[in-house]
Structures are given as C-alpha cells and as structure tokens.
Amino acid sequence: MGIIETKDLVFEYIRRDEEGNVEGITRAVDEVTLDIKKGDFIAVLGHNGSGKSTLAKHINAILYPTEGTVWVDGMDTSDEEKLWDIRQEAGMVFQNPDNQIIGQVVEEDVGFGPENLGVPTKEIWERVEESLKAVGMYEFRKYSPNKLSGGQKQRVSIAGVIAMHPKCIVLDEPTAMLDPNGRKEVIRAVRALNDVEGITVILITHYMEEIIHADKVFVMDKGSIAMEGTPREIFSQVERLKELRLDVPQVTLLAHELKKAGLDIADGILTVQELISALKL
Amino acid sequence: MSIILDHVSHIYEAGTAMEFAALKDINLVIPDGQFIGLIGHTGSGKSTLVQHLNGLLAPTGGNIYYNGADIHDSDFNKKELRSKVGLVFQYPEHQLFEIDVFTDVCFGPKNLGLSKKETELRAYAALKQVGLEDEYFYQSPFDLSGGQKRRVAIAGVLAMKPEVLILDEPTAGLDPKGRDEILDQVAKLREETGITVILVSHSMEDVAKYVDRIIVMNKGQIMYDDEPKAVFRHYKELESVGLAAPSVTYIMQALKKKGLPVDTDITTIKEAKTAILKALGR
Numbered sequence: 001m002g003i004i005e006t007k008d009l010v011f012e013y014i015r016r017d018e019e020g021n022v023e024g025i026t027r028a029v030d031e032v033t034l035d036i037k038k039g040d041f042i043a044v045l046g047h048n049g050s051g052k053s054t055l056a057k058h059i060n061a062i063l064y065p066t067e068g069t070v071w072v073d074g075m076d077t078s079d080e081e082k083l084w085d086i087r088q089e090a091g092m093v094f095q096n097p098d099n100q101i102i103g104q105v106v107e108e109d110v111g112f113g114p115e116n117l118g119v120p121t122k123e124i125w126e127r128v129e130e131s132l133k134a135v136g137m138y139e140f141r142k143y144s145p146n147k148l149s150g151g152q153k154q155r156v157s158i159a160g161v162i163a164m165h166p167k168c169i170v171l172d173e174p175t176a177m178l179d180p181n182g183r184k185e186v187i188r189a190v191r192a193l194n195d196v197e198g199i200t201v202i203l204i205t206h207y208m209e210e211i212i213h214a215d216k217v218f219v220m221d222k223g224s225i226a227m228e229g230t231p232r233e234i235f236s237q238v239e240r241l242k243e244l245r246l247d248v249p250q251v252t253l254l255a256h257e258l259k260k261a262g263l264d265i266a267d268g269i270l271t272v273q274e275l276i277s278a279l280k281l
Numbered sequence: 282m283s284i285i286l287d288h289v290s291h292i293y294e295a296g297t298a299m300e301f302a303a304l305k306d307i308n309l310v311i312p313d314g315q316f317i318g319l320i321g322h323t324g325s326g327k328s329t330l331v332q333h334l335n336g337l338l339a340p341t342g343g344n345i346y347y348n349g350a351d352i353h354d355s356d357f358n359k360k361e362l363r364s365k366v367g368l369v370f371q372y373p374e375h376q377l378f379e380i381d382v383f384t385d386v387c388f389g390p391k392n393l394g395l396s397k398k399e400t401e402l403r404a405y406a407a408l409k410q411v412g413l414e415d416e417y418f419y420q421s422p423f424d425l426s427g428g429q430k431r432r433v434a435i436a437g438v439l440a441m442k443p444e445v446l447i448l449d450e451p452t453a454g455l456d457p458k459g460r461d462e463i464l465d466q467v468a469k470l471r472e473e474t475g476i477t478v479i480l481v482s483h484s485m486e487d488v489a490k491y492v493d494r495i496i497v498m499n500k501g502q503i504m505y506d507d508e509p510k511a512v513f514r515h516y517k518e519l520e521s522v523g524l525a526a527p528s529v530t531y532i533m534q535a536l537k538k539k540g541l542p543v544d545t546d547i548t549t550i551k552e553a554k555t556a557i558l559k560a561l562g563r
Contacts, residue, residue: 015424047458250529254529275535
C-alpha cells in the first residue's frame with residue numbers, strides 16, 4: 001500500500017439556490033482510484049473546476065468522501081479518531097501565502113504547528129531551525145513575515161508544514177501568485193524536500209515547466225483522472241492536453257511545432273538539452 | 282489624447298519610521314491605443330503606479346495629466362476619469378456581488394446615471410466583448426468557472442466605456458486555456474475599439490506575445506521602457522531584479538551557443554520556429 005491511496009473516491013456537494021432549496025448535485029470527484037508511492041514527486045494538472053483541489057483536500061481530511069475511501073499511510077480519513085494523525089502526516093500548502101501565516105515573527109510562525117502537537121519546547125526550536133534551513137529561510141528567522149516577498153512567505157508556509165514532520169505534503173498552486181523569481185525559489189525548495197528529505201510531494205499547478213522532473217503526472221478532467229504517466233508520456237500528447245485546456249512546457253511546444261513543420265524530432269522533448277540533441281547540434 | 286506622468290513620486294507614511302518611497306520621479310507618456318506590458322517583481326511599485334492613473338492614489342510629488350488636464354485640479358471631474366480609465370484589480374471575481382451576471386455588469390453604468398436602456402445596452406455589449414455566451418447572462422456569477430467569473434468582472438469595467446483599460450494580473454490562477462482566452466479577447470477588443478491597454482503581468486511569455494511596449498519597474502523607478510525585444514535583450518539585468526526573459530529566448534541562446542545561426546532576441550514560439558527552420562535551411 002502506498003502513502004496515499006484512494007479507492008473509488010466520489011465527492012458530491014449539493015447546490016442550493018438563494019432560499020436554500022436544493023437545485024442539484026455536483027459530482028466534483030468521480031470514482032478516482034490512485035496509489036501514490038512513498039517518496040514520489042507527483043504532479044496534478046487539470047483546468048479550473050476539474051476537481052484537483054477537491055481531490056487534494058481529501059488527502060488531509062479537510063473533506064471526506066461521499067463514497068469510496070482515502071487512506072493516508074494506511075489510515076482511513078473517515079476515521080475521526082485519526083484526524084490529527086492524518087493532518088500531521090499530510091500537510092497542505094495553499095495558493096495565497098498571506099492566508100497561511102499567522103505569526104508576528106517567522107520562527108514563531110513555523111513553531112506554531114509543532115507547538116500545537118505538544119512537542120517539547122527544545123524540540124520545537126530544533127524543528128523550526130531544520131525546517132527553515134530546508135527551505136533556505138533560516139537567515140530570515142527573526143523577520144516579520146510582512147517584510148518578506150511572496151516567494152519567501154510561501155517558503156515560510158512550507159517550513160511551517162515541514163516542522164510538523166509530515167510524510168507527505170500537498171501544494172495547491174503554491175506559485176500562482178508569485179513573480180518569476182518567487183516561483184523558482186518555491187519550486188527549488190519543494191524539489192529539495194523531495195530529493196533530500198524524501199517527503200512525498202503532491203504538486204497541483206498550472207505551470208507546466210514546474211513538473212518536468214515529477215515521477216508521475218495525473219491529469220484531471222470532470223472529476224476523473226483523464227491521463228496518467230511520466231511527464232514525457234503526458235507532454236508527448238500536445239493536442240490532447242490542449243483539449244483539456246492545458247499546455248506543455250515552452251521547449252516541448254517549440255519541438256512539437258518543429259516536428260509538425262517536418263523535422264525529425266521525437267515527441268515529448270522536456271529540456272533544452274534534449275532539443276539540442278534532437279536537432280543534432 | 283494621452284496620460285502624462287510628470288515627475289510623479291509617491292511616499293507612503295511620509296515623516297514616520299515606516300516611510301517608504303513606492304514611486305520615485307516617474308516620467309511617462311501613455312499615448313492612445315498602445316498595448317503596454319507593466320512588469321516588475323512583487324513590491325516594485327507596479328500596483329501603486331496603476332492606482333495613480335485613475336486617481337485612486339494621489340502623488341505626493343509631481344503631476345498627472347489626462348488629455349491635457351491635471352487630474353488633481355480642484356475642478357477636474359474625477360468620477361468621469363474613473364469611468365474613462367478602467368482598472369481591473371487582481372482576482373476581480375471577488376468583487377462580483379449581484380444576483381445574476383447581467384445585473385452585475387449593469388452596476389457600473391447605472392451608477393454613471395445612465396438610463397436603464399443605455400445601461401442594459403452597454404452591459405450587453407460588454408459581455409459580448411469578453412466573449413460570454415447569452416446562456417450565462419441570468420445565472421448567478423458564483424456558479425461560473427474561474428475564467429468566466431473573471432470575464433464578467435472585466436465586462437463590468439468595459440460597460441463604463443473606458444478609453445484606457447488596466448488589467449492587474451488578469452490571468453493569475455487561471456488554467457492555460459483560460460489564460461489564453463482572456464488575453465486573446467483583450468487583444469481583439471483593442472484591435473476593434475482602439476482602446477489603450479495596460480497589462481500588469483508576471484508572465485514574460487504573455488507579455489512578449491501580446492504587447493508592443495514594456496515598462497519595467499524596479500524599486501519604484503522605471504528601469505526600462507521600450508519595445509519587448511529591446512527590453513528582453515537585458516535579460517541578465519532583468520534576472521537581477523527577479524524577472525526573466527521568456528523561456529524561448531533562453532532556448533534560442535542555448536541553440537546559438539551550439540552553433541545554430543539564430544537570433545537570440547526572439548521572444549515568441551512562432552518566431553523561434555521560423556528562425557530555426559531557416560537556420561537549418563528548411
């Protein structure tokens with residue numbers, strides 16, 4: 001069994017009109033079955049409204065399945081007694097850093113989670129230090145979060161999750177509000193967590209460039225998994241992705257255009273190096 | 282017809298320990314009909330700058346002229362200015378509030394004191410301009426997708442018939458198709474109406490693809506103000522202030538380094554394709 005597993009997961013919510021009368025039922029997640037291996041870097045793509053965020057919120061028990069089951073490290077998320085264990089094992093980072101930071105000082109913010117777990121004070125400080133170092137924010141530990149850039153704030157949010165010692169971290173469009181540098185900083189930090197700390201990462205994003213190193217990509221559409229494979233397998237299907245309102249990395253798109261123009265280039269070029277070899281330069 | 286910024290500065294909390302100069306001696310001319318990209322890292326002064334263009338913020342130094350008139354003169358009609366210079370904030374869908382899409386778009390023109398008929402005509406035209414189909418007009422705006430909501434919010438500003446449209450990161454959080462749809466609609470709108478568009482963006486690819494002039498802000502000052510190719514030629518300097526060139530520019534540099542005779546100031550996929558095929562003799 002993997003670190004995260006879902007079986008026939010369905011999530012439905014009831015739509016109501018102004019007076020509270022039931023208008024209908026929307027199925028946001030539709031029979032999703034997946035198995036995520038410990039230590040993997042997983043990417044989830046999908047257009048707005050495809051069900052990615054709803055799926056993600058099941059992983060740390062913010063939402064419970066209408067039908068089917070979700071297990072986090074073997075624990076059924078519907079089991080209320082396991083709620084805090086699940087939330088500690090599967091941390092979540094959201095789009096807007098300003099909604100996630102509560103401390104007046106960076107190190108206090110990061111210590112908030114372990115403090116609530118009842119971790120002894122000395123260990124809290126150790127965890128704060130190692131978490132801030134893991135995201136490259138240790139030198140800012142005495143700063144007020146207000147003084148940080150978007151990318152720095154988002155890395156503090158991530159440190160706050162790591163300080164809980166999770167086995168898995170779910171990031172729901174963590175770079176959507178950041179400038180190019182902020183995006184790079186955050187993705188670098190997330191990759192390091194996966195490579196160095198071995199934390200399982202589930203990254204939801206609309207930026208295709210961010211996920212070319214992922215172990216596996218899931219593409220969602222209408223609440224179901226529409227495509228599943230390695231980045232190369234997924235990004236080889238440019239036209240299919242466009243139908244799903246998505247895109248491919250710029251270098252992949254350029255290679256695809258050159259291929260359409262008659263050049264002998266393989267599908268699914270992911271890096272400039274690969275393009276150079278394909279052009280035999 | 283133009284907007285002129287003459288030695289404009291803006292200092293927040295002047296005279297306190299929190300004093301911060303968000304704009305320092307900005308001089309700009311924004312003529313009619315340009316499509317301008319405004320880029321800069323978070324905190325560089327972009328948002329402060331655009332809020333000066335419709336008089337939401339007053340400069341602490343310098344003057345701003347709209348069609349030759351100083352917008353902070355006591356007899357200047359600010360209300361009219363705000364309908365002429367339409368500002369679409371970040372995440373504008375958070376500002377939708379009416380019971381249906383059509384009523385929401387009517388809110389602006391209604392407040393200009395226009396007749397019911399004129400208001401509705403304008404709302405209809407604006408919703409058409411952003412490409413929203415009739416079937417959505419009487420739905421609650423909250424039932425629409427992210428991209429649709431954002432188009433309704435933009436329509437709300439277009440219904441005021443602005444001469445200048447300022448969009449502050451209109452594509453943040455949208456899926457790639459939603460992003461292209463919004464920007465394509467804006468580009469089409471500009472072609473059809475000749476409206477001036479100022480696009481504040483963190484996406485160098487989008488800016489390179491759509492605009493004909495880029496203004497780069499850094500630490501409250503204008504760092505570059507030129508056509509896209511000329512600006513992105515300074516990619517090293519841009520990187521040092523948290524920005525970058527479009528990824529295709531870096532691809533072309535790598536290819537050139539490997540001996541392929543291509544221009545390195547290419548900024549779009551289309552140009553790159555043509556240049557590579559030409560260099561390969563195809």
